[in-house]
Amino acid sequence: MPLIGITSCRKLEDYKQSILHVGGEVRIVDASMTVDDALAGIDGLMLTGGDDVAPERYGEPAHAAVVEAEPGRDEFEFGLVKAARDRHLPLFAICRGIQVLNVACGGTLVQDIPSQVPGAVPHALKIPPNEPYTLAHEVWLEKGSLLSNLMGERLAGGDSCEVNSRHHQAVKDVARGFTVSATAPDGIIEAIEDAAAEFCLGVQWHPENFWRTGEFRPLFEGFLLAAKASST
Template sequence: MPIPLIAIARCGRTQDYVESVRLAGGEPLVVDRTTHDAETVVRQAAGILLTGGDDVRPALYGAAAHPAFEAEETGRDEYEIELVARALEADLPILAICRGIQVLNVARGGTLVQDLPTERPSGTRHQFPTTEHPADKLAHTIEVAPDSLLSTILGSRLTDARITDVNSRHHQAVDVLAPGLRVTAVAPDAVVEAVEDPARRFCVGVQWHPESFHRTGEFLPLFEAFVRASQLR
C-alpha cells in the first residue's frame, strides 16, 4: 500500500502530531493558510489532521465572546473550517484533536461551550497547564460508546469494554452537536470527549491529546486507524 500524505494543521506543538503520523505509517505535511491553500491541500493529501490551539472565534457559531476567550492567530479558524468543508466534499478521512474537534463541530453547524469552569462547573477538571502537569499525564476517565468506531479502535485499552483514561488540556468543549455527528465518548461530568460521523469511512474527533503519547504508544491505534483509512483514497 502507498504511504498516505497526511495534512497536519500547524499549531504550537506540531511536532508531536508529526511523530504520531510517522509512527502510524503516514507521511506528514504541515500546512497553514500562508503555505498551502485549502483547495490544494485536499487535492494532494489523503487525510486531514486538525490539531490543538486556542479558541475558535465565537462569532463563527453565532455567539458573543466569553471573557475567557483566547484568540487564535488571524485566519486560522476560517482556513481550517474550509479544510473541513473541502475534505468532507472529497470524502477524505478527518482526525480532529482538541481544538480540532471544536473546529469540526463548528464547521458542520454546531456550537461550543466557551468556558467549562464558569459555564459547566463540575468535579472533573479539564484544563491542566503543562507547567504543572506533564502533557502525557492522565487526568480523568472517559466512557466510550461500545458500538462506536472509537471503541473498536481503542479495543483492549478499554476496561469493562468502555472506560479508559485520557489526558486533558482544554477549557472549551462541544455544546450543540452538529448535524451528522454522533457523541461517542463523554467525561464523568458528561462533557463531550469524542464524536464521529458514522456515515463516513473516517471522521473522528477527540477532545484529549493522543499525540502527546507518541513516545509510549498508548493511543497509536487511533493514528494507525486514521492512516489506514487514508490509504484508501
C-alpha cells in the same frame, strides 16, 4: 505511504511523530496556503490543537475567557473541513480540532467549562507542573462507535480509559450527522464522529502526546488505514 495534511500549530512535533510512527508521511498546512493547495495530493487531514474558535462563528458573543486563534486560522480550517468532507477524505480532529470540526459542520461550543459547567472535573491541566501526558480524568466510550472499536483491545473488555486534558472549551450542541462517542464523568463531550463517513473522528484530549508509549496508537493506525484506502 499515505500522505497526511496536519494543520500548523505551536506544538507540532508530537502530531508529526504520531503519524510517522504508524507509517504515514506528513505535510504541514497553514493559512498562508489556499485550501486547494493544502489538500492537493493528501490522503487524510488532521486538525490540531490551539486557541479558541471565534464564537461569532456559532452565533454567540464571546465569553471573557475566550482567546481567539491567530488571524486567518479559523477561516482556513473551516475551509479545509468543508473541502475534505466534500472529497471524502479521512479526518482526525484533536482538541481545538474537534471544536473546529463541530462548529464548521453546524454545532456550538461551551465557551468556558470552569464558569459554565458547575461541578466539572479539571479539564485544563497546566504544563508545567504537569507533563503533556499526565492523565487527568476518565472518559466513557460509546459501545459500537468507531472510537470504541479502534480502542477495543486497549480497553480490556471495559468501556472507559484515562486521558490527558488541556482545554477550557468543549462541544455543546453536536453538529447534525454527528454522534457523541465519548464523555467525561461530568458529562462534557470528549469525542464525536460521523458514522456515515469512512473516518471522521474528533477527540478532545491529546492522544498524540502518547506516541512514545502507544496508549492511543490504534487511533492513528485506524486513521492511516482509512487514508491508505482513500488513496487507492
